[in-house]
Amino acid sequence: MAGSRFNLSIVIPVWNGWNLTEACLRSLAAHTPGDRFQVVLADNGSTDQTPTAAPALGQALFPGRFVHHRLPENLGFAKGCNAGAHASSAAHLLFLNNDTTVTENWLPPLLDALRADPRLAGVTPLLLFPDDRTVRADRVQHLGIACAGDMDFRHLYEYFPRTHPAVARRRRLNVVTAAALLLPAPLFHAHGGFFEGFVNGMEDVDLCLRIARRGGHFSVIPESVVRHHTHGTQGRFDHESANLSLLRTRCRDAAEDLPDLVLADGFEPGFTPWLDLMVRLPRPRTAELDARHRDADEPALRDLIEAEPLWDTGYHALVRLLENQNRTQEAASVAYLRSLLCPGLDAFRDCERILRRTNTLPLADHYARLLEHARRRMADPAALARKARALSRDAHPAVRRALTAFLDGTAE
Template identity: 45%
Template sequence: MNAVPLFSCVIPVFNKWELTRACLESLRQHTVGVDFEVVVADNASSDGTATDCLPLGQALFPGRFRLLRFETNRNFGPACNAGARAAASPLLFFLNNDTLMSPNWLPPLLQSLEADGRIGAVGPLLRYPDDPLLGARVQHLGIAVGPQLYPKHVYEFFPIGHPLVRKRRAVQALTAAALFLPRVLFDECGGFCEQYRNGGEDVELGVRINRKGFQQLCVPESVIIHLASQTPGRNDHEAHNARVLKERCLTLLVPDLAFHAARDGYELRLNAVLRPYLALPPRRERIFAGRLSQGLGAAECAELLQREPLWLAGYGHLAGMLEAWGDVAGACAQRFLQSRFCPDAECMVELARLARLCGDAKRLSMAENWLAWRTEITRSGELPKVAAEVAVFMQSLGLEDLATLYRCWPQGEGV
């Protein structure tokens, strides 16, 4: 064992001991022949974490495991910062406890970080667990920022085998669910801002890494499974976090979602409630419409959707065939995917209907909440005002195409 470990893995936790145990065991199983340490920062867990984490960690990582236990729940950022201060290595790896490592996850990240001095931070391809109806899908490929300065996971829910998923890409920020970076850079950026409440910390850190002149790279050769949002209360503070991000980073965020879209052959459009989404250019939409008009079986339709996940009409077509055959759960899954790529009222109504039929309470709640929010925000009459403000903001940045998109909403054709 070396005096200094190669890297320090910092894992913030709050309850969910079964997830932490599985994470630690997979970390041990798939990180062989490497001297590293694990620092678990416990936000006052009241479950088995309090009694079982230390003995398991010491058994899995002899001499290289530390448990920091706090008297109160300090939230994600403060826990990570405390873990970083306690870490012994000059290289930090922040990891959520709702992750599972896969074989060979580590070498591509280390090689990418060491190969180019311009790279300040790297992260893996995060994927959702395999789903019998959805297959293997992307959870995280990097973070882009929309014109209204909302962060967005690039190509979330794309099939894992899609060519764009295997493309290395520099991004504006990486999720802290699995993030490698030098400790000195983390410290120079001020660590994670502790004003956030379990969300947004990683986006601001990414922005500050960029300001230091470094790039951030998603390395898809490294794959980690992410269950996503398993911590209790994970999404309870989205409005607060969005406000803090804009207050602190308004002049630092770059609305780059349209750039990612254009580079990969797509365009940016706005839905009825001003939310941007990626879409096929009209010519490619016409090609798929032609295929649909010729009659398309379920198997061929499913194959085309694997090749082109943004062919939105294909989900409705496939869902209709599956429902007609009695596969309501399969139809619900297709409408769910459609809603992830472009939420609109028609899709959400169908998703709610199918979810109700097959007893999918989670997706039913998601669809009903979205529809209620859509009704509320439409009745408020604020959307035209917001569109006009964003158009002026985009023009001030010299982004005339985006300014035109918002000026022409809701008739805009996209950019």
């Protein structure tokens, strides 16, 4: 803003979770040099140590540049962010979840990208899962949000390895997450900020779609990396159904962009046998990999599924190889990753069976429910066919081809 000594306000909405907030603040102090930014902690009535610990730590880390904006109660994400934005005094706003930690040189690429392209409404960093030694470690959490038919929003290439070429590409997007979103403060305020009718979900999608409706677009800047622990707030999905219903009412004209985005990266839309949309390798590429690497050993299979994370046959072969060597825990990890990237009956069956062998019973039960859900839908092929024909009427050509294959009984 005019007259402000700050170029950037980093707004962090919080409700409890001091251990996450502390780690976030310390990472900001370690990896954000200079004094042209302020940190605004929008405290949604926290009842843990946040109200007492945050002011002291904030002033120690960011002397004269830290605002503890205390709200009387938990007003939710939208109201908390809006209050934090109004308490700030900079030309740019960067909304940052408290369950994130930034990395070295994370901020300059974001600011440079926004300055270099006046058509950009906002940018986000590449968000990776934390390096926590689990199957998701150092993999993509957010590379943009894509819209499929019927307003089906999903994270683009979630769980891809960060080394995949598609992760390094910048692309034009209609929607990105607000877990780490940089945009000009006047633009945010001109659109009324986050709509406060949502309850901890879809606020970012709604804002981006309103900006896109007026010609704005967004991009993920992969040179900037932030780690996101995800779902650090209690009750994060308690209002998911109501939020989606509200979004459908407010943003009926959301443009379908998932097919074009995945086609540009050499993938294609497809459908599971129970008619859920998925992203997959084109069949010729799958057939080529199947033929050339039929007898691949473990190192080769691991390298191949890193390079081709949607190659279902490779996961299947590696799971069998590990099981044959009684490496059940490793087989469970590979099977789980396969189920996320290549969902199918065989993948779900493998997960349930191997997870029971490792005594991971809650997750095994989850896959049993997924299998039951899929079987119930597949038990009525006439209903699936009617749905497929309805979906194909106004579908993207690539989606229509996948639906035709489904109706012909040739879908994988």
